Amino acid sequence: VAAPPIAELLAVGRELLTGRTVDTNSAWLAGRLTARGASVSRIVVVDDDPDEIAAALRSARQRGARLVITTGGLGPTFDDRTLLGVAAALEQPLVEHEAALAMVTRRYAELAARHVVADTIVTPARRKMAFLPAGAEPLDNPVGTAPGVLCTGDGFVVLSLPGVPSEMRGLFDVALPRLGEVLAGGREVAETELDSGSSDESAIAATVERVMAKVPGVWIKSLPQGFETDRNLRIRVTAFADDRSAAERRLAEAVRLLGDALPSAAAGEIASWSDSATSPR
Protein backbone atom coordinates (compact mmCIF):
# COMPACT_ATOMS: atom_id res chain seq x y z
CA VAL A 1 0.00 0.00 0.00
CA ALA A 2 1.61 3.27 -1.12
CA ALA A 3 1.42 6.14 1.31
CA PRO A 4 -1.29 8.61 0.36
CA PRO A 5 -0.19 12.15 -0.50
CA ILE A 6 -0.33 14.44 2.49
CA ALA A 7 -2.40 17.59 2.32
CA GLU A 8 -2.90 20.34 4.86
CA LEU A 9 -5.56 23.02 5.08
CA LEU A 10 -4.86 26.58 6.18
CA ALA A 11 -7.89 28.69 7.01
CA VAL A 12 -7.17 32.40 7.36
CA GLY A 13 -9.31 34.91 9.20
CA ARG A 14 -9.71 36.60 12.53
CA GLU A 15 -13.43 35.83 12.53
CA LEU A 16 -12.48 32.14 12.91
CA LEU A 17 -10.30 32.92 15.93
CA THR A 18 -12.91 34.97 17.76
CA GLY A 19 -15.62 32.37 17.35
CA ARG A 20 -17.75 34.57 15.13
CA THR A 21 -17.53 32.06 12.28
CA VAL A 22 -17.31 28.27 12.32
CA ASP A 23 -14.74 26.94 9.85
CA THR A 24 -16.99 24.83 7.66
CA ASN A 25 -14.71 25.32 4.64
CA SER A 26 -12.00 23.07 6.05
CA ALA A 27 -14.42 20.22 6.75
CA TRP A 28 -15.80 20.46 3.22
CA LEU A 29 -12.33 20.47 1.68
CA ALA A 30 -11.18 17.65 3.97
CA GLY A 31 -14.07 15.53 2.76
CA ARG A 32 -13.31 16.23 -0.88
CA LEU A 33 -9.59 15.55 -0.52
CA THR A 34 -10.12 12.38 1.53
CA ALA A 35 -12.48 11.13 -1.16
CA ARG A 36 -9.71 11.67 -3.72
CA GLY A 37 -7.30 9.50 -1.76
CA ALA A 38 -5.32 12.26 -0.09
CA SER A 39 -4.59 12.20 3.61
CA VAL A 40 -5.42 15.50 5.29
CA SER A 41 -3.00 15.45 8.17
CA ARG A 42 -3.61 18.86 9.70
CA ILE A 43 -5.90 21.85 9.63
CA VAL A 44 -4.53 25.17 10.85
CA VAL A 45 -6.43 28.40 11.44
CA VAL A 46 -4.46 31.64 11.66
CA ASP A 47 -5.10 35.38 11.75
CA ASP A 48 -5.02 37.69 8.70
CA ASP A 49 -1.28 38.06 9.15
CA PRO A 50 1.20 37.39 6.33
CA ASP A 51 3.93 36.28 8.76
CA GLU A 52 1.62 33.73 10.39
CA ILE A 53 0.45 32.50 7.00
CA ALA A 54 3.98 32.14 5.66
CA ALA A 55 5.14 30.35 8.80
CA ALA A 56 2.24 27.90 8.62
CA LEU A 57 2.98 27.14 4.95
CA ARG A 58 6.68 26.57 5.64
CA SER A 59 5.85 24.24 8.50
CA ALA A 60 3.42 22.27 6.34
CA ARG A 61 6.11 21.79 3.73
CA GLN A 62 8.59 20.68 6.38
CA ARG A 63 6.05 18.15 7.65
CA GLY A 64 5.93 16.62 4.17
CA ALA A 65 2.73 18.11 2.78
CA ARG A 66 2.54 18.06 -1.01
CA LEU A 67 -0.52 20.29 -1.11
CA VAL A 68 -1.79 23.10 1.08
CA ILE A 69 -5.15 24.70 0.38
CA THR A 70 -5.63 28.12 1.94
CA THR A 71 -9.08 29.64 2.40
CA GLY A 72 -9.83 33.30 3.02
CA GLY A 73 -8.00 36.59 2.63
CA LEU A 74 -8.09 37.05 -1.15
CA GLY A 75 -10.46 40.02 -1.31
CA PRO A 76 -9.83 43.73 -1.87
CA THR A 77 -9.66 44.97 1.72
CA PHE A 78 -6.61 45.80 3.80
CA ASP A 79 -6.95 42.68 5.89
CA ASP A 80 -7.00 40.31 2.90
CA ARG A 81 -3.33 39.47 2.96
CA THR A 82 -3.12 35.76 2.30
CA LEU A 83 -1.16 36.11 -0.93
CA LEU A 84 1.52 38.17 0.82
CA GLY A 85 2.04 35.18 3.09
CA VAL A 86 1.99 32.68 0.23
CA ALA A 87 4.50 34.74 -1.75
CA ALA A 88 6.81 34.98 1.26
CA ALA A 89 6.65 31.23 1.91
CA LEU A 90 7.41 30.45 -1.74
CA GLU A 91 10.09 33.15 -1.89
CA GLN A 92 8.40 34.84 -4.82
CA PRO A 93 7.59 38.53 -5.28
CA LEU A 94 3.96 39.60 -5.52
CA VAL A 95 3.48 40.89 -9.07
CA GLU A 96 0.53 42.06 -11.11
CA HIS A 97 -0.79 39.31 -13.41
CA GLU A 98 -2.34 40.42 -16.68
CA ALA A 99 -4.72 37.46 -16.82
CA ALA A 100 -5.84 38.05 -13.23
CA LEU A 101 -6.41 41.75 -13.89
CA ALA A 102 -8.53 40.82 -16.91
CA MET A 103 -10.62 38.50 -14.72
CA VAL A 104 -11.15 41.18 -12.06
CA THR A 105 -11.96 43.85 -14.65
CA ARG A 106 -14.47 41.63 -16.39
CA ARG A 107 -16.15 40.57 -13.13
CA TYR A 108 -16.66 44.17 -11.96
CA ALA A 109 -18.10 45.02 -15.37
CA GLU A 110 -20.55 42.12 -15.00
CA LEU A 111 -21.46 43.11 -11.43
CA ALA A 112 -21.94 46.76 -12.42
CA ALA A 113 -24.19 45.70 -15.30
CA ARG A 114 -26.29 43.85 -12.70
CA HIS A 115 -26.15 46.88 -10.35
CA VAL A 116 -24.42 44.82 -7.64
CA VAL A 117 -21.57 47.37 -7.53
CA ALA A 118 -21.82 51.05 -8.46
CA ASP A 119 -19.10 51.31 -11.07
CA THR A 120 -16.58 49.42 -13.19
CA ILE A 121 -13.51 51.43 -12.16
CA VAL A 122 -10.55 49.21 -11.28
CA THR A 123 -9.61 51.02 -8.09
CA PRO A 124 -6.35 50.24 -6.27
CA ALA A 125 -8.31 48.00 -3.88
CA ARG A 126 -9.80 46.02 -6.76
CA ARG A 127 -6.50 45.94 -8.61
CA LYS A 128 -4.93 44.43 -5.50
CA MET A 129 -6.68 41.15 -6.31
CA ALA A 130 -4.59 40.85 -9.51
CA PHE A 131 -1.30 40.81 -7.56
CA LEU A 132 -0.23 37.19 -7.22
CA PRO A 133 3.03 35.44 -6.40
CA ALA A 134 5.27 35.39 -9.49
CA GLY A 135 4.66 32.23 -11.50
CA ALA A 136 1.20 31.65 -10.03
CA GLU A 137 -1.82 30.81 -12.12
CA PRO A 138 -5.05 32.76 -11.55
CA LEU A 139 -8.27 30.74 -11.57
CA ASP A 140 -11.44 32.41 -12.73
CA ASN A 141 -13.88 32.82 -9.83
CA PRO A 142 -17.32 31.76 -11.05
CA VAL A 143 -19.10 33.38 -8.08
CA GLY A 144 -17.17 36.35 -6.67
CA THR A 145 -14.47 38.76 -7.78
CA ALA A 146 -11.18 37.48 -6.37
CA PRO A 147 -9.44 34.95 -8.60
CA GLY A 148 -8.26 31.72 -7.02
CA VAL A 149 -4.52 31.23 -7.11
CA LEU A 150 -2.59 28.07 -7.90
CA CYS A 151 1.13 27.98 -7.15
CA THR A 152 2.92 24.85 -8.27
CA GLY A 153 6.59 24.02 -8.21
CA ASP A 154 9.02 21.35 -7.08
CA GLY A 155 6.56 19.00 -5.45
CA PHE A 156 4.78 21.56 -3.28
CA VAL A 157 1.48 23.03 -4.41
CA VAL A 158 -0.40 25.88 -2.76
CA LEU A 159 -3.98 26.51 -3.82
CA SER A 160 -5.53 29.71 -2.44
CA LEU A 161 -9.31 29.95 -2.39
CA PRO A 162 -11.62 32.70 -1.10
CA GLY A 163 -13.25 32.37 2.31
CA VAL A 164 -16.86 32.80 1.20
CA PRO A 165 -18.08 29.18 1.08
CA SER A 166 -19.91 29.41 -2.25
CA GLU A 167 -16.87 30.98 -3.91
CA MET A 168 -14.53 28.50 -2.25
CA ARG A 169 -16.53 25.52 -3.50
CA GLY A 170 -16.89 26.88 -7.00
CA LEU A 171 -13.19 27.58 -7.30
CA PHE A 172 -12.21 24.21 -5.84
CA ASP A 173 -14.07 22.54 -8.66
CA VAL A 174 -12.27 24.80 -11.14
CA ALA A 175 -8.92 23.84 -9.59
CA LEU A 176 -9.53 20.12 -9.14
CA PRO A 177 -8.40 18.98 -12.61
CA ARG A 178 -5.13 20.83 -11.96
CA LEU A 179 -4.54 18.88 -8.74
CA GLY A 180 -4.49 15.49 -10.44
CA GLU A 181 -0.74 15.28 -10.41
CA VAL A 182 -0.29 16.14 -6.75
CA LEU A 183 -3.09 13.76 -5.74
CA ALA A 184 -1.81 10.94 -7.97
CA GLY A 185 -0.34 9.00 -5.05
CA GLY A 186 -3.83 8.30 -3.74
CA ARG A 187 -5.03 4.84 -2.85
CA GLU A 188 -8.31 3.10 -3.38
CA VAL A 189 -10.53 3.37 -0.35
CA ALA A 190 -13.52 1.35 0.85
CA GLU A 191 -15.45 2.43 3.90
CA THR A 192 -18.53 1.56 5.87
CA GLU A 193 -20.04 2.20 9.24
CA LEU A 194 -21.54 -0.29 11.66
CA ASP A 195 -24.04 0.00 14.42
CA SER A 196 -22.22 -1.75 17.24
CA GLY A 197 -25.39 -2.62 19.15
CA SER A 198 -23.80 -1.12 22.26
CA SER A 199 -23.54 2.34 23.79
CA ASP A 200 -20.41 1.45 25.68
CA GLU A 201 -17.17 2.40 23.98
CA SER A 202 -15.08 0.59 26.53
CA ALA A 203 -16.81 -2.70 25.70
CA ILE A 204 -15.76 -2.63 22.08
CA ALA A 205 -12.24 -1.22 22.40
CA ALA A 206 -10.54 -4.60 22.72
CA THR A 207 -12.41 -6.05 19.75
CA VAL A 208 -11.50 -3.10 17.56
CA GLU A 209 -7.83 -3.37 18.43
CA ARG A 210 -7.79 -7.08 17.68
CA VAL A 211 -9.40 -6.67 14.25
CA MET A 212 -7.07 -3.85 13.27
CA ALA A 213 -4.09 -5.98 14.21
CA LYS A 214 -5.45 -8.89 12.17
CA VAL A 215 -6.45 -7.20 8.89
CA PRO A 216 -3.75 -5.10 7.21
CA GLY A 217 -4.63 -1.73 5.69
CA VAL A 218 -7.71 -1.32 7.84
CA TRP A 219 -8.49 1.57 10.17
CA ILE A 220 -11.37 1.30 12.63
CA LYS A 221 -12.74 4.16 14.64
CA SER A 222 -15.55 4.32 17.11
CA LEU A 223 -17.61 7.47 16.83
CA PRO A 224 -18.64 8.57 20.31
CA GLN A 225 -21.66 10.85 20.45
CA GLY A 226 -21.98 10.86 24.22
CA PHE A 227 -23.84 8.33 26.32
CA GLU A 228 -26.84 10.53 26.69
CA THR A 229 -27.63 10.92 23.03
CA ASP A 230 -26.68 7.69 21.32
CA ARG A 231 -27.29 4.26 22.78
CA ASN A 232 -26.02 2.54 19.68
CA LEU A 233 -22.42 3.51 19.13
CA ARG A 234 -21.27 3.61 15.53
CA ILE A 235 -17.98 2.27 14.26
CA ARG A 236 -16.35 3.44 11.05
CA VAL A 237 -14.20 0.96 9.15
CA THR A 238 -11.92 2.23 6.39
CA ALA A 239 -9.84 -0.08 4.19
CA PHE A 240 -7.04 1.01 1.87
CA ALA A 241 -5.40 -0.93 -0.94
CA ASP A 242 -3.82 -0.39 -4.33
CA ASP A 243 -6.92 -1.56 -6.16
CA ARG A 244 -10.52 -1.23 -5.26
CA SER A 245 -11.47 -4.88 -5.06
CA ALA A 246 -8.62 -5.49 -2.63
CA ALA A 247 -9.83 -2.58 -0.49
CA GLU A 248 -13.35 -3.99 -0.51
CA ARG A 249 -12.08 -7.48 0.43
CA ARG A 250 -10.19 -6.07 3.38
CA LEU A 251 -13.23 -4.12 4.46
CA ALA A 252 -15.46 -7.21 4.24
CA GLU A 253 -13.01 -9.25 6.31
CA ALA A 254 -12.84 -6.60 9.03
CA VAL A 255 -16.61 -6.23 9.12
CA ARG A 256 -17.01 -10.04 9.39
CA LEU A 257 -14.62 -10.20 12.37
CA LEU A 258 -16.35 -7.29 14.08
CA GLY A 259 -19.73 -8.93 13.54
CA ASP A 260 -18.49 -12.20 15.08
CA ALA A 261 -17.34 -10.36 18.22
CA LEU A 262 -20.27 -7.94 18.47
CA PRO A 263 -23.28 -10.16 17.77
CA SER A 264 -25.83 -7.36 17.54
CA ALA A 265 -23.69 -5.25 15.21
CA ALA A 266 -25.24 -4.26 11.88
CA ALA A 267 -23.19 -3.05 8.94
CA GLY A 268 -24.30 -0.24 6.70
CA GLU A 269 -23.75 0.36 3.03
CA ILE A 270 -20.25 0.15 1.67
CA ALA A 271 -18.83 3.15 -0.11
CA SER A 272 -15.65 2.91 -2.12
CA TRP A 273 -13.77 5.50 -4.09
CA SER A 274 -10.44 6.40 -5.55
CA ASP A 275 -8.55 9.45 -6.68
CA SER A 276 -9.21 8.83 -10.35
CA ALA A 277 -10.97 11.70 -12.08
CA THR A 278 -13.82 9.47 -13.20
CA SER A 279 -15.01 8.40 -9.77
CA PRO A 280 -15.36 11.26 -7.37
CA ARG A 281 -17.55 10.50 -4.41
Place this chain on the structure above:
Amino acid sequence: VAAPPIAELLAVGRELLTGRTVDTNSAWLAGRLTARGASVSRIVVVDDDPDEIAAALRSARQRGARLVITTGGLGPTFDDRTLLGVAAALEQPLVEHEAALAMVTRRYAELAARHVVADTIVTPARRKMAFLPAGAEPLDNPVGTAPGVLCTGDGFVVLSLPGVPSEMRGLFDVALPRLGEVLAGGREVAETELDSGSSDESAIAATVERVMAKVPGVWIKSLPQGFETDRNLRIRVTAFADDRSAAERRLAEAVRLLGDALPSAAAGEIASWSDSATSPR
Protein backbone atom coordinates in the same frame (compact mmCIF):
# COMPACT_ATOMS: atom_id res chain seq x y z
CA VAL B 1 -2.56 48.67 26.47
CA ALA B 2 -1.13 45.42 27.80
CA ALA B 3 -0.90 42.55 25.35
CA PRO B 4 -3.70 40.02 25.86
CA PRO B 5 -2.69 36.50 26.90
CA ILE B 6 -2.30 34.22 23.93
CA ALA B 7 -4.31 31.02 23.78
CA GLU B 8 -4.32 28.27 21.19
CA LEU B 9 -6.87 25.55 20.54
CA LEU B 10 -5.93 22.01 19.58
CA ALA B 11 -8.74 19.82 18.26
CA VAL B 12 -7.90 16.13 18.06
CA GLY B 13 -9.65 13.57 15.89
CA ARG B 14 -9.48 11.89 12.53
CA GLU B 15 -13.17 12.59 11.92
CA LEU B 16 -12.23 16.28 11.71
CA LEU B 17 -9.56 15.56 9.09
CA THR B 18 -11.81 13.46 6.86
CA GLY B 19 -14.60 16.02 6.83
CA ARG B 20 -17.02 13.77 8.66
CA THR B 21 -17.32 16.27 11.50
CA VAL B 22 -17.16 20.07 11.49
CA ASP B 23 -15.07 21.44 14.36
CA THR B 24 -17.69 23.51 16.14
CA ASN B 25 -15.93 23.06 19.49
CA SER B 26 -13.06 25.36 18.54
CA ALA B 27 -15.38 28.16 17.45
CA TRP B 28 -17.32 27.88 20.71
CA LEU B 29 -14.14 27.95 22.80
CA ALA B 30 -12.71 30.79 20.72
CA GLY B 31 -15.80 32.86 21.43
CA ARG B 32 -15.61 32.15 25.15
CA LEU B 33 -11.90 32.91 25.41
CA THR B 34 -12.16 36.07 23.30
CA ALA B 35 -14.94 37.25 25.56
CA ARG B 36 -12.62 36.76 28.54
CA GLY B 37 -9.97 39.00 27.02
CA ALA B 38 -7.68 36.27 25.67
CA SER B 39 -6.36 36.37 22.14
CA VAL B 40 -6.85 33.06 20.36
CA SER B 41 -3.98 33.17 17.91
CA ARG B 42 -4.26 29.77 16.30
CA ILE B 43 -6.47 26.71 16.01
CA VAL B 44 -4.86 23.42 15.03
CA VAL B 45 -6.57 20.15 14.14
CA VAL B 46 -4.54 16.94 14.25
CA ASP B 47 -5.08 13.21 14.06
CA ASP B 48 -5.45 10.88 17.07
CA ASP B 49 -1.68 10.61 17.25
CA PRO B 50 0.31 11.33 20.43
CA ASP B 51 3.36 12.49 18.49
CA GLU B 52 1.30 14.99 16.50
CA ILE B 53 -0.43 16.18 19.65
CA ALA B 54 2.82 16.62 21.55
CA ALA B 55 4.44 18.45 18.63
CA ALA B 56 1.50 20.84 18.33
CA LEU B 57 1.62 21.59 22.07
CA ARG B 58 5.36 22.23 22.00
CA SER B 59 4.97 24.56 19.03
CA ALA B 60 2.18 26.47 20.77
CA ARG B 61 4.39 27.00 23.78
CA GLN B 62 7.25 28.17 21.58
CA ARG B 63 4.91 30.64 19.92
CA GLY B 64 4.19 32.16 23.31
CA ALA B 65 0.84 30.61 24.16
CA ARG B 66 0.03 30.66 27.87
CA LEU B 67 -2.96 28.36 27.48
CA VAL B 68 -3.80 25.52 25.11
CA ILE B 69 -7.20 23.86 25.26
CA THR B 70 -7.35 20.44 23.64
CA THR B 71 -10.65 18.85 22.63
CA GLY B 72 -11.21 15.18 21.88
CA GLY B 73 -9.38 11.95 22.57
CA LEU B 74 -10.10 11.46 26.28
CA GLY B 75 -12.42 8.43 26.04
CA PRO B 76 -11.83 4.73 26.71
CA THR B 77 -11.05 3.52 23.19
CA PHE B 78 -7.70 2.75 21.63
CA ASP B 79 -7.73 5.88 19.53
CA ASP B 80 -8.30 8.22 22.48
CA ARG B 81 -4.70 9.15 23.02
CA THR B 82 -4.65 12.86 23.69
CA LEU B 83 -3.25 12.53 27.21
CA LEU B 84 -0.28 10.54 25.91
CA GLY B 85 0.55 13.54 23.76
CA VAL B 86 -0.02 16.04 26.58
CA ALA B 87 2.17 14.02 28.94
CA ALA B 88 4.95 13.84 26.34
CA ALA B 89 4.82 17.57 25.68
CA LEU B 90 4.97 18.35 29.41
CA GLU B 91 7.64 15.69 29.98
CA GLN B 92 5.53 13.96 32.61
CA PRO B 93 4.72 10.29 32.92
CA LEU B 94 1.13 9.13 32.56
CA VAL B 95 0.08 7.84 35.97
CA GLU B 96 -3.13 6.60 37.52
CA HIS B 97 -4.87 9.31 39.57
CA GLU B 98 -6.91 8.16 42.52
CA ALA B 99 -9.34 11.07 42.27
CA ALA B 100 -9.84 10.47 38.55
CA LEU B 101 -10.45 6.75 39.11
CA ALA B 102 -13.04 7.62 41.74
CA MET B 103 -14.80 9.92 39.24
CA VAL B 104 -14.83 7.23 36.53
CA THR B 105 -16.02 4.55 38.95
CA ARG B 106 -18.81 6.72 40.26
CA ARG B 107 -19.96 7.76 36.77
CA TYR B 108 -20.21 4.14 35.53
CA ALA B 109 -22.17 3.25 38.67
CA GLU B 110 -24.59 6.10 37.90
CA LEU B 111 -24.87 5.11 34.23
CA ALA B 112 -25.44 1.44 35.12
CA ALA B 113 -28.15 2.44 37.60
CA ARG B 114 -29.83 4.26 34.71
CA HIS B 115 -29.25 1.24 32.40
CA VAL B 116 -27.15 3.33 30.01
CA VAL B 117 -24.29 0.84 30.37
CA ALA B 118 -24.60 -2.83 31.24
CA ASP B 119 -22.32 -3.04 34.26
CA THR B 120 -20.21 -1.11 36.75
CA ILE B 121 -16.97 -3.04 36.24
CA VAL B 122 -13.95 -0.77 35.86
CA THR B 123 -12.46 -2.57 32.86
CA PRO B 124 -8.96 -1.69 31.60
CA ALA B 125 -10.56 0.50 28.93
CA ARG B 126 -12.54 2.44 31.54
CA ARG B 127 -9.58 2.57 33.90
CA LYS B 128 -7.55 4.12 31.09
CA MET B 129 -9.48 7.36 31.60
CA ALA B 130 -7.94 7.71 35.08
CA PHE B 131 -4.38 7.81 33.71
CA LEU B 132 -3.34 11.44 33.55
CA PRO B 133 -0.03 13.27 33.28
CA ALA B 134 1.68 13.37 36.69
CA GLY B 135 0.70 16.51 38.58
CA ALA B 136 -2.49 17.02 36.55
CA GLU B 137 -5.83 17.79 38.12
CA PRO B 138 -8.89 15.78 37.03
CA LEU B 139 -12.11 17.74 36.55
CA ASP B 140 -15.40 16.00 37.16
CA ASN B 141 -17.32 15.55 33.89
CA PRO B 142 -20.94 16.53 34.54
CA VAL B 143 -22.19 14.88 31.32
CA GLY B 144 -19.97 11.95 30.24
CA THR B 145 -17.45 9.60 31.79
CA ALA B 146 -13.99 10.93 30.92
CA PRO B 147 -12.69 13.52 33.40
CA GLY B 148 -11.33 16.76 32.03
CA VAL B 149 -7.67 17.32 32.76
CA LEU B 150 -5.96 20.52 33.83
CA CYS B 151 -2.17 20.70 33.71
CA THR B 152 -0.64 23.85 35.12
CA GLY B 153 2.96 24.78 35.64
CA ASP B 154 5.51 27.50 34.92
CA GLY B 155 3.28 29.79 32.89
CA PHE B 156 1.92 27.20 30.47
CA VAL B 157 -1.48 25.65 31.05
CA VAL B 158 -3.00 22.76 29.12
CA LEU B 159 -6.70 22.07 29.59
CA SER B 160 -7.93 18.85 27.98
CA LEU B 161 -11.65 18.53 27.30
CA PRO B 162 -13.68 15.73 25.67
CA GLY B 163 -14.72 16.03 22.03
CA VAL B 164 -18.44 15.53 22.53
CA PRO B 165 -19.74 19.13 22.45
CA SER B 166 -22.10 18.85 25.43
CA GLU B 167 -19.33 17.34 27.57
CA MET B 168 -16.80 19.87 26.31
CA ARG B 169 -19.04 22.79 27.21
CA GLY B 170 -19.96 21.43 30.62
CA LEU B 171 -16.33 20.82 31.51
CA PHE B 172 -15.18 24.20 30.23
CA ASP B 173 -17.51 25.82 32.72
CA VAL B 174 -16.10 23.59 35.46
CA ALA B 175 -12.56 24.63 34.46
CA LEU B 176 -13.16 28.33 33.92
CA PRO B 177 -12.63 29.48 37.52
CA ARG B 178 -9.26 27.71 37.42
CA LEU B 179 -8.18 29.66 34.34
CA GLY B 180 -8.49 33.05 36.03
CA GLU B 181 -4.78 33.32 36.62
CA VAL B 182 -3.70 32.47 33.08
CA LEU B 183 -6.33 34.82 31.64
CA ALA B 184 -5.50 37.60 34.10
CA GLY B 185 -3.58 39.58 31.49
CA GLY B 186 -6.82 40.21 29.61
CA ARG B 187 -7.91 43.66 28.53
CA GLU B 188 -11.26 45.30 28.49
CA VAL B 189 -12.93 44.98 25.13
CA ALA B 190 -15.72 46.93 23.45
CA GLU B 191 -17.06 45.85 20.11
CA THR B 192 -19.79 46.66 17.66
CA GLU B 193 -20.71 46.01 14.08
CA LEU B 194 -21.82 48.48 11.44
CA ASP B 195 -23.83 48.16 8.31
CA SER B 196 -21.61 49.96 5.85
CA GLY B 197 -24.42 50.78 3.45
CA SER B 198 -22.31 49.34 0.64
CA SER B 199 -21.76 45.89 -0.83
CA ASP B 200 -18.39 46.87 -2.21
CA GLU B 201 -15.45 45.98 0.00
CA SER B 202 -13.02 47.86 -2.18
CA ALA B 203 -14.94 51.10 -1.59
CA ILE B 204 -14.47 51.03 2.16
CA ALA B 205 -10.92 49.67 2.40
CA ALA B 206 -9.23 53.09 2.39
CA THR B 207 -11.61 54.47 5.02
CA VAL B 208 -11.03 51.54 7.32
CA GLU B 209 -7.26 51.87 7.08
CA ARG B 210 -7.42 55.59 7.84
CA VAL B 211 -9.59 55.13 10.93
CA MET B 212 -7.38 52.33 12.28
CA ALA B 213 -4.33 54.54 11.87
CA LYS B 214 -6.07 57.42 13.65
CA VAL B 215 -7.58 55.70 16.72
CA PRO B 216 -5.15 53.66 18.84
CA GLY B 217 -6.21 50.27 20.17
CA VAL B 218 -8.88 49.78 17.54
CA TRP B 219 -9.19 46.89 15.10
CA ILE B 220 -11.61 47.12 12.20
CA LYS B 221 -12.57 44.24 9.97
CA SER B 222 -14.94 44.04 7.07
CA LEU B 223 -16.96 40.83 7.01
CA PRO B 224 -17.37 39.73 3.40
CA GLN B 225 -20.30 37.43 2.78
CA GLY B 226 -20.03 37.44 -1.00
CA PHE B 227 -21.54 39.96 -3.39
CA GLU B 228 -24.42 37.72 -4.26
CA THR B 229 -25.79 37.26 -0.78
CA ASP B 230 -25.17 40.50 1.04
CA ARG B 231 -25.58 43.91 -0.49
CA ASN B 232 -24.85 45.61 2.80
CA LEU B 233 -21.37 44.72 3.93
CA ARG B 234 -20.84 44.61 7.67
CA ILE B 235 -17.83 46.02 9.48
CA ARG B 236 -16.73 44.86 12.91
CA VAL B 237 -14.98 47.37 15.15
CA THR B 238 -13.18 46.13 18.26
CA ALA B 239 -11.56 48.46 20.77
CA PHE B 240 -9.19 47.43 23.53
CA ALA B 241 -8.10 49.42 26.57
CA ASP B 242 -7.10 48.92 30.18
CA ASP B 243 -10.50 49.97 31.47
CA ARG B 244 -13.89 49.54 29.97
CA SER B 245 -14.86 53.18 29.63
CA ALA B 246 -11.65 53.88 27.71
CA ALA B 247 -12.41 50.94 25.39
CA GLU B 248 -15.91 52.28 24.83
CA ARG B 249 -14.60 55.81 24.13
CA ARG B 250 -12.18 54.45 21.53
CA LEU B 251 -14.93 52.44 19.95
CA ALA B 252 -17.25 55.47 19.79
CA GLU B 253 -14.52 57.58 18.17
CA ALA B 254 -13.84 54.95 15.50
CA VAL B 255 -17.55 54.52 14.79
CA ARG B 256 -17.97 58.30 14.46
CA LEU B 257 -15.10 58.55 11.94
CA LEU B 258 -16.47 55.61 9.95
CA GLY B 259 -19.91 57.16 9.92
CA ASP B 260 -18.51 60.47 8.62
CA ALA B 261 -16.81 58.69 5.72
CA LEU B 262 -19.60 56.21 4.97
CA PRO B 263 -22.73 58.36 5.17
CA SER B 264 -25.20 55.50 4.97
CA ALA B 265 -23.45 53.43 7.62
CA ALA B 266 -25.51 52.38 10.62
CA ALA B 267 -23.96 51.17 13.86
CA GLY B 268 -25.38 48.30 15.87
CA GLU B 269 -25.44 47.68 19.57
CA ILE B 270 -22.23 47.97 21.51
CA ALA B 271 -21.06 44.98 23.49
CA SER B 272 -18.27 45.29 25.99
CA TRP B 273 -16.69 42.74 28.23
CA SER B 274 -13.61 41.90 30.23
CA ASP B 275 -11.89 38.90 31.69
CA SER B 276 -13.15 39.55 35.19
CA ALA B 277 -15.17 36.71 36.63
CA THR B 278 -18.15 38.94 37.33
CA SER B 279 -18.83 40.02 33.76
CA PRO B 280 -18.85 37.14 31.33
CA ARG B 281 -20.56 37.90 28.06
